[in-house]
Amino acid sequence: MELHLKLHEQYFLKNIKEKLGNTSISNEVSSKYESLFLSGVFWVLSGLSIVNKKRKYLDEVLGKNIINLIYKLVMQCLQKKEINENHIYNFKKKKYFLSNIDIKNIIKKSKCVKTNLNDKIRIDRKEYRRKEKGDTQFFVKWSNLENTKSENFDINNHKDDNKLVELKLFGDNYVNLDNAKKTDEHCYNYTVVNSLFSRKRVTKKKYVIKGFSPCSKKWLYEPNVISTLSAIQVLFLINRISEDDISTKTLLEIYNFLYFLFDEEKGFFHFSLNSFLFHFDGDMRFMFCTLSALHFINLLLKKRNIHINLYTNRQQYIDWILLCFNLDGGFSNLPGSESHAGTTFCAVNSLILLKDENQRTCFSSNPLLRGKIIRWLCDRYDNQGMNGRVGKDSDVCYAWWVLGSLVSLKVNLSELFNVNILINFILKCQDKCNGGFSRIENSKNDVKKEYFNYYERESLAYKEADLFHTFFALCALSLINHNVHRYKEKRKRKHELFGNVAFPQSLENTLKQMQHVHASFAMPAHIAH
Incomplete structure (x- = not known):
C-alpha cells in the first residue's frame, strides 16, 4: 500500500478554500457544522503542516490572503x-482572578522585569471595600506631627516634612496637600483636606473574561474550552502570536475565563459558563482542553x-482524574462510567x-498505574485495527487516540504491535481517487456502494x-514513523543488531516527508514547545 501525501494535501486545500474560506455565506444561514468550525480549521491547518516536513509557514501553500482571512475569522x-465582583467572592475565585488593575500592573512590570503571576499586586479586600464606602479618614496618613487631633496646625514649623498628609490609593501613588486651600496665612483646615480626599474617585475594579465560541455567531454559541483551545492552536499554526495579533491583556483575560470554569469543590473544569452556573458534571475532555490551553497561554x-504557576490546584486536578480510573485499566469520561480510548488519551496527557x-x-x-493503562490500551487492538471500547468495531481515528497515549507513556510501539499491520489498516482507509481517509476500510465502502445504495445515508458502516x-489518520502515521525511528537510534547506540522494524522502501521514503507530530496536541512538535 502507498501513502498519497500530495492527494491528501489537495484534499485539505480544497476544503479550506471552498468551505472554510467562503465568505459569501450569509450569517443568517445555520449549519450543523458551525459548532465544529474552529476545530475544523485546526484539523485542516495542522494536517497541511504535517504532510510536508520542509514547509515552514502555511502562507507558502495558502497565501497571505487566506491566512489573513483565517485570522480574522x-x-x-x-x-x-x-x-x-460579588460573583467572584461568591464562587471563591478571588485567588485566581485578575482585575483590570492587576492586568495593567502585570503588563507594566513585564516590560522591564520578569513577573510571576502569583506575585501579582495584592490589595487588602477590607481596605478596598472601605474605600468604596468613602471612609476617607482611614487612608489619611499623618507624618511627623505631634498634635494630629487639632483641626489647625502651623505649617511653617514642618517645612522639612516630606509629605504632611498622604492618601494611599494603589502602590506608590499619593495625593498631597500642595493644592489644598488655606483658611488663613499659615494654617490648613483639616475639613477642607478631608473633603478634597472624598472628591478623589478611586478607580473601580473590573473583572473581565474572554473566550472563543465555535463560530462568529455570538448570539447562538457561547465560549467554551474546546473552541478556545482550537483557536489558540490555530494562531500558533498561522504564526499570529505576537503582541499585535493577540495582546497580553487578552491572554490574561482568557486565563480568567478558564479559571472561572474551575469547580473548587470537585476539582474539574466545566465546558462553558452555563455548564458552570448550572453545576453540570465534569468531563475528561474539558479537563484536557483547559490544561492544554493554559499550556499554550503559558508559552506566550x-x-x-x-510566568504562570499552573500547578496551584495540581493535586485537585490529579485526584479528580484518578477518580475516573477504572479497574480494567482505562479512564472514563466521568467517575463511574465506561472506559474509552478518547478519554484515556485525555487523562494520560x-x-x-x-x-x-x-x-x-x-x-x-x-x-503499576502506568502498566495497567498500557495493558488496557494494548487490548484495543482488534481485527488488525484499533477500537475505542470493548466490543466495538475498529475505527481509523482510534489509531491516534490509542497510539498517542502509548507514546506519551514513553512506550516502544514496535514491541507491542506489528506496526506494519497497523499502517496497512490505516492506508486501506484512504480514498485513492479524491484524497482523505474514511473511518473504515475503503474496500468495505465499495461493498456498501454496490449492494446497499438505498441505505447508504443511514448506514453507520458506510462513511465517506x-x-x-x-x-487523525495522518497524525497516527507520523507518530508511528517517528516512534519507530527513535527507538532504532537507541538500538544503534546500544549496538543491538536485532529487533528493528523494517518498512517497505517506498513507504518509508514517504513517511520521512511528514512532520513530527506532538503526541499530546496533534500538531507539529516544534510549534507546541
Missing part, C-alpha cells in the same frame, strides 16, 4: 464578558516575561501536563472521507 469568535506569556516542580509526573511514582478521520 478566528478573532471574530472571541467573546468578552464582565463578571460582577513566558516570551513576554510573565492531562497527567503528563501536571508535572511537579522536579518535572516528574504521577506515573514516575506509580509504575472526512476531515476528522483524515487528520
Whole structure:
C-alpha cells in the first residue's frame, strides 16, 4: 500500500478554500457544522503542516490572503464578558482572578522585569471595600506631627516634612496637600483636606473574561474550552502570536475565563459558563482542553516575561482524574462510567501536563498505574485495527487516540504491535481517487456502494472521507514513523543488531516527508514547545 501525501494535501486545500474560506455565506444561514468550525480549521491547518516536513509557514501553500482571512475569522469568535465582583467572592475565585488593575500592573512590570503571576499586586479586600464606602479618614496618613487631633496646625514649623498628609490609593501613588486651600496665612483646615480626599474617585475594579465560541455567531454559541483551545492552536499554526495579533491583556483575560470554569469543590473544569452556573458534571475532555490551553497561554506569556504557576490546584486536578480510573485499566469520561480510548488519551496527557516542580509526573511514582493503562490500551487492538471500547468495531481515528497515549507513556510501539499491520489498516482507509481517509476500510465502502445504495445515508458502516478521520489518520502515521525511528537510534547506540522494524522502501521514503507530530496536541512538535 502507498501513502498519497500530495492527494491528501489537495484534499485539505480544497476544503479550506471552498468551505472554510467562503465568505459569501450569509450569517443568517445555520449549519450543523458551525459548532465544529474552529476545530475544523485546526484539523485542516495542522494536517497541511504535517504532510510536508520542509514547509515552514502555511502562507507558502495558502497565501497571505487566506491566512489573513483565517485570522480574522478566528478573532471574530472571541467573546468578552464582565463578571460582577460579588460573583467572584461568591464562587471563591478571588485567588485566581485578575482585575483590570492587576492586568495593567502585570503588563507594566513585564516590560522591564520578569513577573510571576502569583506575585501579582495584592490589595487588602477590607481596605478596598472601605474605600468604596468613602471612609476617607482611614487612608489619611499623618507624618511627623505631634498634635494630629487639632483641626489647625502651623505649617511653617514642618517645612522639612516630606509629605504632611498622604492618601494611599494603589502602590506608590499619593495625593498631597500642595493644592489644598488655606483658611488663613499659615494654617490648613483639616475639613477642607478631608473633603478634597472624598472628591478623589478611586478607580473601580473590573473583572473581565474572554473566550472563543465555535463560530462568529455570538448570539447562538457561547465560549467554551474546546473552541478556545482550537483557536489558540490555530494562531500558533498561522504564526499570529505576537503582541499585535493577540495582546497580553487578552491572554490574561482568557486565563480568567478558564479559571472561572474551575469547580473548587470537585476539582474539574466545566465546558462553558452555563455548564458552570448550572453545576453540570465534569468531563475528561474539558479537563484536557483547559490544561492544554493554559499550556499554550503559558508559552506566550513566558516570551513576554510573565510566568504562570499552573500547578496551584495540581493535586485537585490529579485526584479528580484518578477518580475516573477504572479497574480494567482505562479512564472514563466521568467517575463511574465506561472506559474509552478518547478519554484515556485525555487523562494520560492531562497527567503528563501536571508535572511537579522536579518535572516528574504521577506515573514516575506509580509504575503499576502506568502498566495497567498500557495493558488496557494494548487490548484495543482488534481485527488488525484499533477500537475505542470493548466490543466495538475498529475505527481509523482510534489509531491516534490509542497510539498517542502509548507514546506519551514513553512506550516502544514496535514491541507491542506489528506496526506494519497497523499502517496497512490505516492506508486501506484512504480514498485513492479524491484524497482523505474514511473511518473504515475503503474496500468495505465499495461493498456498501454496490449492494446497499438505498441505505447508504443511514448506514453507520458506510462513511465517506472526512476531515476528522483524515487528520487523525495522518497524525497516527507520523507518530508511528517517528516512534519507530527513535527507538532504532537507541538500538544503534546500544549496538543491538536485532529487533528493528523494517518498512517497505517506498513507504518509508514517504513517511520521512511528514512532520513530527506532538503526541499530546496533534500538531507539529516544534510549534507546541
